[in-house]
Amino acid sequence: MSDFQKKIQESLSFEVQEEQEGLRLDQFLAQVYPELSRSYLQRLVEEGYVFLDGREVRKPSKKLKPQQNITLHIPEPEPLEVLPEDIPLEIVYEDEHLLVLIKPCGLVVHPSPGYTSGTLVNALLYHVKELSSIGGVERPGIVHRLDRNTMGLMVVAKTDTAHRRLAEQFKERRVxxxxxxxxxxxxxxxxxxxxxxxxxxxxxxxxxxxxxxxxxxxxxxxxxxxxxxxxxxxxxxxxxxxxxxxxxxxxxxxxxxxxxxxxxxxxxxxxxxxxxxxxxxxxxxxxxxxxxxxxxxxxKMSFQIEDQEPFKSTLALVKKLEEEVS
CATH class of the missing domain: 3.30.2350.10 (Pseudouridine synthase)
Known part of the structure; x- marks a missing residue:
């Protein structure tokens, strides 16, 4: 395994199911490990971090068959340089201690392998310039998370003191x-x-x-x-x-x-x-x-928002279809 030079952070094994027959290897990996981008998974395949039935496979387009065993070795991430990016943010409240925003669907909260840019943290660094440092280089200001495909309200800490006190409230279930x-x-x-x-x-x-x-x-x-x-x-x-x-x-x-x-x-x-x-x-x-x-x-700070897209239009469509005459 000539490219296996980095220390391995995690190794995972998956079995191909009947309904996954014919999937490309990179498609399969994106399904079972959605936290990593498909482009990053393709790179791992090409660099020799993926095995099919115990044998190294470097072809992301390899078609799979049921009961095949896939082993994915995830290398330890390289230190990320998180840069400010001019990504629009919908901020509903802001002061010198914190801000509250609406995270849209599809926006990853913080950088990770495969998502080194285009995240909420990149956007925050551009907008705020300085965030709390408690979350580390990759997660400054991040007190809590929403999944990538979920949308809605989030609070972000701008100072270390605000971060500690907000984190305490989340831990004590007072939020x-x-x-x-x-x-x-x-x-x-x-x-x-x-x-x-x-x-x-x-x-x-x-x-x-x-x-x-x-x-x-x-x-x-x-x-x-x-x-x-x-x-x-x-x-x-x-x-x-x-x-x-x-x-x-x-x-x-x-x-x-x-x-x-x-x-x-x-x-x-x-x-x-x-x-x-x-x-x-x-x-x-x-x-x-x-x-x-x-x-x-x-x-006491309280925030409430209207339905966001595409939640709003999906719900409207469901209501419309319900009213249609069969």
């Missing part, structure tokens, strides 16, 4: 976070309190699942509207803990995957193609309400 979600399925209940621990998925380390030995996770769910003809529902979700993928895992465990979230059970053929087109690559999950204590003054 109120409310979401709207469009899901597949029709709950036969109007309200559900979910208390189910979450841990890493045993077969796929980039996924999470309900596990007895996982970290405590609590969510409250309300049904706002049901669209019976399409088998789709609009939900409100309040999370009392902030586990990675918490809402997605809890809703999927109940049998109601978020529209667009193929990682946790959404099937694209389960909804009208026009709905798929409206969603694009986004998850129909919106962080619409965020409240916390100001880290400098102690004042």
């Amino acid at each position: 109120e976070k409310l979401y709207r979600a469009i899901v597949k399925g029709l709950p036969d209940w109007d309200y559900r309190f979910v208390e189910a621990p979450i841990g890493r998925h045993e077969a796929d380390r980039k996924k999470f699942s309900i596990k007895d030995d996982g970290k405590p996770a609590k969510s409250e769910i309300w049904v706002l509207e049901r669209f019976f003809r399409q088998g789709i529902s609009l939900l409100k979700v309040k999370i009392h803990t902030g586990r990675t993928h918490q809402i997605r895992v809890h809703l999927s465990s109940l049998g109601f995957p978020v529209l667009g979230d193929t990682t946790y059970g959404f099937r694209r053929n389960s909804v009208d193609r026009r709905v798929l087109q409206a969603m694009g690559d986004c998850h129909m999950l919106l962080s619409y309400h965020l409240s916390f204590e100001h880290p400098a003054t102690g004042e």
Whole structure:
């Protein structure tokens, strides 16, 4: 393995499933490891970090067959130089201590292997110039995260003191976070309190699942509207803990995957193609309400936003289709 010169950070193995037959190797890797960009995964293949049934393969376009075993070796990342970039930000509040913004779908929060530019952090460095240093070079100011395909409100710290105090509020569960979600399925209940621990998925380390030995996770769910003809529902979700993928895992465990979230059970053929087109690559999950204590003054800060695109147009389309005469 001549290019295997960097220290390996992680090694993962995956088995090709029946429904993945015929996929290119790079397509398969992008499916099982969505946190890395496809271009970066292609580079790993070409540099000899990927094995097919124990043999090195350097062809990203290699077509796969069921039951083949893929091993992906991820090298330790090179130190990133995070540069300011003029990326538009929708800021709803800002002072010398913090800012609150609306993260659009598709924007990665911080640089990582495969996403070294075009992230929220790059945009923040251009806009703010100085951010808290607690998150390190790659995550300055970042107190909490939203997944790449999720949209909505985030708070960012501009000073180290603000960062520490905001992080403390998140840790002590004093931050109120409310979401709207469009899901597949029709709950036969109007309200559900979910208390189910979450841990890493045993077969796929980039996924999470309900596990007895996982970290405590609590969510409250309300049904706002049901669209019976399409088998789709609009939900409100309040999370009392902030586990990675918490809402997605809890809703999927109940049998109601978020529209667009193929990682946790959404099937694209389960909804009208026009709905798929409206969603694009986004998850129909919106962080619409965020409240916390100001880290400098102690004042209660509360923010709420309207539905964002493409959540807004997708919901409007679902309502329109529901009203059409069959």
